Amino acid sequence: MKKTALSEPADTTSRRGRPRSERARLAILQAAADLLLDQGGGQVSMDAVADRAGVSKATIYRWWPSRERLALDALLEWLSAGSPPRDTGTLRGDLLALVRPWVRDARRRQFGRVIAALIAEAQSDPGFAADYRRHFIEQRREPMQAAFARAIDRGEVPADLDIEVALDLVYGAIYHRILQGHAPLTDRFAQQVVDLLLNGILHRDRARGT
Amino acid sequence: MKKTALSEPADTTSRRGRPRSERARLAILQAAADLLLDQGGGQVSMDAVADRAGVSKATIYRWWPSRERLALDALLEWLSAGSPPRDTGTLRGDLLALVRPWVRDARRRQFGRVIAALIAEAQSDPGFAADYRRHFIEQRREPMQAAFARAIDRGEVPADLDIEVALDLVYGAIYHRILQGHAPLTDRFAQQVVDLLLNGILHRDRARGT
Amino acid sequence: MKKTALSEPADTTSRRGRPRSERARLAILQAAADLLLDQGGGQVSMDAVADRAGVSKATIYRWWPSRERLALDALLEWLSAGSPPRDTGTLRGDLLALVRPWVRDARRRQFGRVIAALIAEAQSDPGFAADYRRHFIEQRREPMQAAFARAIDRGEVPADLDIEVALDLVYGAIYHRILQGHAPLTDRFAQQVVDLLLNGILHRDRARGT
Amino acid sequence: MKKTALSEPADTTSRRGRPRSERARLAILQAAADLLLDQGGGQVSMDAVADRAGVSKATIYRWWPSRERLALDALLEWLSAGSPPRDTGTLRGDLLALVRPWVRDARRRQFGRVIAALIAEAQSDPGFAADYRRHFIEQRREPMQAAFARAIDRGEVPADLDIEVALDLVYGAIYHRILQGHAPLTDRFAQQVVDLLLNGILHRDRARGT
DNA sequence: TCGTAACCGAGACGGTACGTCTGGTCTTTTT
DNA sequence: AAAAAGACCAGACGTACCGTCTCGGTTACGA
Incomplete structure (x- = not known):
């Protein structure tokens, strides 16, 4: 389905007059x-x-x-060719499958500018903020929420994990680099983010590599 | 140090002319x-x-x-009453001490709007972006970098930890909630972010591969 | 013809879009x-x-x-109610008929200021100077040129008279009083100017009335 | 005496403090x-x-x-090298001797602009207008008034001539060309103005050359 | 001789107006 | 009815000068 656009005039079942060009x-x-x-x-x-x-x-x-x-x-x-969410069998695989295409999109031309302008506008226009969140934020959070839910089902992560916070860590880190531009946004960075989130940063009791 | 302002006339040792009001x-x-x-x-x-x-x-x-x-x-x-960085003895304590005041600042009136507008401008004005990063971003990253360095010295975290990525996870998550507004920015959230980062989300009990 | 204004949009035969208010x-x-x-x-x-x-x-x-x-x-x-030029039968009558209404206009409220400001601007803006001369200067010179031409036809003045110089004497004297303000601009003054120009100031050999 | 300038500080007999530079x-x-x-x-x-x-x-x-x-x-x-008024023995000679140097001055660089700006200002600043007239207008009218007075003494022109009007014809014509710029300001023009004023433009009974 | 009054340079200050630009609305004619 | 054209109001933009002011530093008289 192509038309997820916002430009639908309400209902448009009435077909009087000159049709829209x-x-x-x-x-x-x-x-x-x-x-x-x-x-x-x-x-x-x-x-x-x-x-x-x-x-x-x-x-x-x-x-x-x-x-x-x-x-x-x-x-x-322009973005509509969204990647269909995949089930890779592991949480790490799922997260990377979701995050990598997004990172690649985000690295394009002036993407940071565009996102920043949208975010800025969303701050002061509640109506726009709702649309923005629904089409931009939630659309990307949902498949990742599903991936976390599958991981819980598999017993990979504790059932009491606060999925929303986990999502914020992943997407927050990526958005941070997009918007602040203090460091490059690479595939390697995406992988580091996922691994750090999965394993934490504290030493484990027994030797465990990253 | 009080005057970190941007409006300083270079050096001003020459005192000719009417002084600035x-x-x-x-x-x-x-x-x-x-x-x-x-x-x-x-x-x-x-x-x-x-x-x-x-x-x-x-x-x-x-x-x-x-x-x-x-x-x-x-x-x-307006923000200048910055909290002097403290050494609480543990990484968790240090991170919370740094993150909580920032979260409280950020929860104020229209803070999100302001930050969003600054970020948006930084996207297209490189000169401004430099100032913004130096005074806004780096100023907050530095004490946290020091906290991580101390944790490494204490052996609390592995020496090969990529500190920058860890910082991005913490600040990224907070900024994400500030800017996207999809969920509230609470002290509890700050604590969850820190704990998730420290411990990771995977089950610890049994032997676990990456 | 009413609209001699400068604000006409060229030709405007195409009547698309909202018309000018x-x-x-x-x-x-x-x-x-x-x-x-x-x-x-x-x-x-x-x-x-x-x-x-x-x-x-x-x-x-x-x-x-x-x-x-x-x-x-x-x-x-504001001036558009211009007097249509008349043919009184004598040069003196024509000149007075032309000069008197102009003198009366010129005596109004702040006319001198306005003219002076226009002249000042004309000095440094060639485009404006052209418009100014065409609409302001030439418009008043033309009927007087015609009056002189009729006087030549009638044999009232020599055919080799330099009309331009004569015009400058008449209008120059009036403008001088408008702008310099060293003496009042009266109907009597206008008449004196005309008579002096017609008769000259030198004694005539034999009796000749004014 | 060189200093006819306007910048004299009142009286300056007290000689305390640093002298003016x-x-x-x-x-x-x-x-x-x-x-x-x-x-x-x-x-x-x-x-x-x-x-x-x-x-x-x-x-x-x-x-x-x-x-x-x-x-x-x-x-x-800048103008101070004024020509001392001469008595040439005839009104025509006197007028030309006065008018020609002025015409030459007036033809210089941006003289028209300067005069126009002064006149414009004089319209709305009475104090300035007084100075302007005294130093600029009267200074040039006075010697010409004297020339006319001498001509009356010599019987060259009628005693009841209104000298002020005659002056306005001469200077008015010249100023007109300076300010309006509709025709060039030449020596020949100056001579034509003088001759037209002296002789008038009407046919004389007997032949009299320009 | 030396204090001091007047001068000078530098330049910040509160203002006014400039001419340009964009956003969003409105009013026509054309399709 | 919709599109195209484009005029309209509103108001912010950044600049240029205005004339006033506050400094610190400098003469050169006169007590």
Whole structure:
């Protein structure tokens, strides 16, 4: 299913009048995505999108309520080839399978800028925050929650583990590097994060390597 | 050390000309901090600050190159009562001593908005990003790095621990909750993060491979 | 012909998009004219005009490139009730018919200030100078040139008269009093100027009345 | 006597304290004159003069009350080599002797701009207007008034001639060309103005050459 | 001789206005 | 009905000067 977009006008079962131009819709999303990933979040002005898409500003505002909503939609369209979650048999395998593609996406062009702009907007627009969390955050947390649940079923981890906290450690660390940029975001880093979370950092009673 | 501000005129040993008005400086920082923490990052317009501080825009621009630099400076001034790092004797104690005050600061009024706005700006202004990291990120990482180093000295954790990754797990998790707002940021959460990092999440009882 | 204004959008045969608001145009010109003639040329700040007209500055700048262009346009609108040139049958009558209304206009409120400000601006803005001359200077010179031409046809003055110089004597004297203000600008003065120009100041050999 | 300047501090008979720096005074006047005649009247900002003269703004304001006063003073200093009025024996000779040097001065670099700016300022500053007229206008009218008086004594022109109007015709025409710039200001023009004024433009009974 | 009054440089300060830009809305004509 | 065009209001942006002020340092008179 392609259209998870936010631009649906409520219900659209009534079919009166001129139908919506698919050409315009795609041009707008494409222009927005280009601007997002080339110039960064701050450059997605409605004027710029309208200009680049050959579309009038009013047309954009008819379907998207704000710049950020459009940016989110464009980004979702662009990311939509999401990896289907896999069951590798071990928690470590599952986590790496989930984390690595995300790390690779996040390393792209101006991804940090885009995410940062979305987060910033989410701080002051509750409506947008809800959409953002649902489409961006929860969508990635859910498969990882399932992986943890499977690990509990397998007896790999204690049943009283607070899964939410564990998720925050994994995604938090990755987001931290994306946003703060104090150190590079590598595959090796992703692996280190997973291993540190699984094993902890304290010495064990008996010799146990990382 | 009090004045870590960004508005210092280099060195100022030459004392020619009218001296800078401390009154104006404080009024500006206060006004900026108020606006930041009351309305959120996006409301710190230069006009608003100038108006509220009873100061001319030109005076602000003489000392701060941009809105964001001013916001950062105001925030640093506001946070300046930093807790001096303590040595509690255990890594767990040290981490909690560092993390808890930060969590409490971060829970305040519109802190998330402010941080988010600063991060967003740092994405596209390298000069600002450098200042932001130096004054905001590194300043908090350093005492925690020292805590980890002490733990290694004590033999509490393996000497080959990658401290940077450990830091990212702790601060990343906290920042994640600050910014994404998907779950509350409590003292209990801070403790869970520390314990999970220290002990890992895997069962300990029996022999366990990686 | 009413609209000699400078704010015409070239040709505008294409009628796409929202049409220009005549209400805004008139409000701007009225506000500018009021400020011009009440406070004098220097007080026509764009902010003041925008404020008084209840219009955004951007709207003004869309149609007028500069404060001075706007001032000129407002003044032309205000003066537009121009006297149609008359043929009185004698050069003296024609000149007086042309000069007297101009003298009366020029005696109004802060006319000198306004003209002086326009002239000052014309010195350093060639584009504005062209408009200024075309709409302000030439518009008044042309009917007087015609009057002189008719006088030559009638044999009233020599055919080799340099009309331009004669015009400069008449209008120069009037402008001089407007701008320098060293003596009052009266109807009597206008008549003296005309008579002096017509008869010269040297004694005539034999009796010749004024 | 060289110093007709406006910057005299009242009376200055008390000679206490540091005497005024002649070096600074000259640097300021020179800088102002340079800016006036190179860039035109509008560019004589106090900051620019202070900068170019290597002097503090406060020093300028201590001796000159405003930008325009300084500009006038600088210009007078620059023009000071005034031609002493001559008696050539005929009115025509006297007028040409007075008008020609003035025309040559006026043709220089940015003279029009400078005069226009002074006139514009004089419209709204009565104090400045008085100085301007005294030093600029009257200074040039007086010798011409004397020339006309001599012509009346000689019986060259009627005793009831209104000299002020005659002066306005001559100077008005020249100023008109300086300020409006609709036609060049040549020596020939000056001569035409004088001759037209002397002889009038109407046909005479008998042949009389220009 | 030496205090002191006036000067000078530097430059920060509160202001005003500039001209530009973007966001979001509104009003037409065209499809 | 929807799209395209584009005018509109609102208001922040960063800059340039204004004229005032507070300094510290420097003359050169006059007690």
